Amino acid sequence: MAGSHTIEITDANFDEAVLQSDRPVLVDFWAAWCGPCKALAPIIDELAADYDGKAKVGKVDTDANPKISVRFSVSSIPTVILFHKGEIIQKFVGLRAKKEFQTALDRLGSAARKE
Numbered sequence: 001m002a003g004s005h006t007i008e009i010t011d012a013n014f015d016e017a018v019l020q021s022d023r024p025v026l027v028d029f030w031a032a033w034c035g036p037c038k039a040l041a042p043i044i045d046e047l048a049a050d051y052d053g054k055a056k057v058g059k060v061d062t063d064a065n066p067k068i069s070v071r072f073s074v075s076s077i078p079t080v081i082l083f084h085k086g087e088i089i090q091k092f093v094g095l096r097a098k099k100e101f102q103t104a105l106d107r108l109g110s111a112a113r114k115e
Contacts, residue, residue, distance in 0.1 A: 005048035007058040011067040017058060019086040024055040024108050026101060029069060029079040031062050036095040037078045043098045044080075047105070055105055084108055 009017050009027060018025045028044045030037035041059075048057035062069045062077055072081060072088070080092040082104050090104050 005052050005057065006045050007048075007056060009058040009060045009065075009068070011065045014060075014065075014068050017056070018083050021056055021083070024082060024084045024089070024105060026051075026055060026057045026105065027081050027083065028057075028059045029062050029072075029074045029077050029081070030059055031077055033063075034077050040078045040080075040095055043101070046098065047101055050102075051105055054109060082108065 007017060018027060026044075026047060028037075028040065030040070044057060044059060051057060060068050062074065068074075074081075076093050078093075078095060080096070080101065082089045082091075082101075089108060092100065092104075
């Protein structure tokens with residue numbers, strides 16, 4: 001349930017794929033039974049394609065990877081968390097518009113260029 005640019009994030013690869021990444025990482029916490037998650041999926045895939053090379057965009061199936069969900073206190077899905085340099089930058093709970101994610105990613109990209 002992911003586009004060609006969207007990475008699958010699991011309990012096993014989370015630290016390497018997300019926390020150790022040199023680029024911002026937008027992580028969608030979802031489940032197959034979640035209606036709003038299904039509505040968000042095409043937006044996540046579009047963001048993955050739009051930001052290819054600038055940021056990583058991935059999905060965590062909360063049913064298959066419960067440790068990550070507990071670790072980051074994900075109690076409602078969909079929840080999308082933006083990470084950069086191992087830190088949580090922003091957390092989005094519930095179905096959100098693509099523009100909200102773009103604004104957060106663009107703001108982070110602008111700040112990174114100034115460093």
